[in-house]
Amino acid sequence: MKKFDFEEERVKQEIAKLGAKRVLIQLPEGLKPEATRLANIVEKAGALPIVSADPCYGACDLATAAAQSLNADLIIHYGHAKLLKHEPVPTVYVEARATVNVDAAVEKALPLLEKWRKIGLATTVQHVQTLDEVREFLLRAGKTVIIGDAGRMNYPGQVIGCDYSNAKSIAKEIEAFLFIGGGKFHALGVALSTSKPTIIADPYEKRAYSINEEARKVLKQRWASIEEAKKAKIFAVLVGLKIGQKRLETALTIKEKLEKTGKKAYIFAIREITPEILMEFPKVDAYVNTACPRVSLDDASKFQKPVLTINEARVLVGEISWEELCRKGLFES
């Protein structure tokens, strides 16, 4: 298990402060193995712990409906920073900062950044506390370093699966991004949003590598999906049922625009967008996904039909060009 700060003392204090008697524990998939241990902490603090077993990929999916349905008086949401402006159920966010040292990975990234002098930094909430030290390191190596803060995220330099505003806000000033974190998911988002060379420094694997070839493949695939969707006659516009993913008005607008171009479009409400669920609708030729855009991008090969994002649907109906979308970045909102 990777090591993270679960802020056990603060959790106990928050439970005591609120006098919470029934606490819903929500964890992303990577932290779910910790569920029983974290439940023990809640129990010792005098509350009944209920673990939300449902999939959770972001703070957009805060389990408020489950909490209300179970009369929980507190949600402890692990692994993501606060995203919703207002929570209908009292919520404590435990960001699960990683305790792993990033030095070795950043050192290995240095040769890959050789060609560029102006470097932008980006990371997930797990590693935001390392950005200052990474900046110092790069400065000593003769780089200019910029950390973006567009004001939408909780921390400068922080990105989440669908929001790269911090990276985009500095894209014009830098030559390449250094992303600190494990896996390709968020770094891919940086590359797709900014079209900048993006190097991953992965502190878990203690290695560094470029994500740009992957980003090129994704772009190629997205273009092909839009082209395929152009031939589609019947569309379903997906409305997410997760609290931070519900965009019914946007979906209705897209339906209208599709129908103006001669397509037939239906509104589908959905919680988890999976290939299995969409396969139940053989008469639908293509989907527009107004919920989580990463489902469209990252799982594309698993879906039998095109599943466009909101922005890709705007390309489809001729509102913007593909080139313009690429220039603005796939996650522009």
Next chain:
Amino acid sequence: MKKFDFEEERVKQEIAKLGAKRVLIQLPEGLKPEATRLANIVEKAGALPIVSADPCYGACDLATAAAQSLNADLIIHYGHAKLLKHEPVPTVYVEARATVNVDAAVEKALPLLEKWRKIGLATTVQHVQTLDEVREFLLRAGKTVIIGDAGRMNYPGQVIGCDYSNAKSIAKEIEAFLFIGGGKFHALGVALSTSKPTIIADPYEKRAYSINEEARKVLKQRWASIEEAKKAKIFAVLVGLKIGQKRLETALTIKEKLEKTGKKAYIFAIREITPEILMEFPKVDAYVNTACPRVSLDDASKFQKPVLTINEARVLVGEISWEELCRKGLFES
């Protein structure tokens, strides 16, 4: 596509009567291919149709939360009879009665019923309208026929995935059951609930066969699951988040009883119980499922850990014996 009565005229009338402007359409998996056609009917009636794409296996899973979240003023629920006593959102049930003729299948069942004279009838809501004619046929063949009505279902002889009270209410008076319907799912439930010889007359495949060998296999597997769970140290008691499957108080009682026998037990809230979701919790040795008992019984081979039903947990803690549970029927509540 099998043929069903979608009651299109009544749907239009109900929409007009309620003045519904936004209608959530909910369908079980088998009817989902009809979604776009049924949406067209709603649209022609002057309302915005929204199709619930989420999995739906019963009227216990009425999409009231989705409807409320999307401000739908009517749910049209297809394929199941009313189950909840009260719906928080106005709901029209379209039972999707099958139009298929059952004569050929029932004729083929006759030789399989040769040994028995007193026959009980059971079926799903799709075929309840055929029971009178099936009874007439069996009477002419010299049988005594009984159709049970325990008062819990909407129609005499009707069974649903988790409620066989109509079959059980006559089990002592009959020698064998004839089940009218497609697939093994409901007939298996009849056999498991009554321990009676159960013959399926499948009108879609126009064939008849016994389900008792399958039932014996399921019982053997369930016994093995209970035995395996006896060795487990850490349990998670699953509470379903679907409106008709939520049994938090029962789950809390089971947790308490498990802990009295020296086990450690946690409460997990869950929407869809799948092997993938449970695999995220390697520290849990066994589950008790207070949501849909059929997930435990029918998907047992897919789960890596025992997933006991409420009744099986009662065997585990020594409240009743396995033999007693088999005698009472697996779905006794």
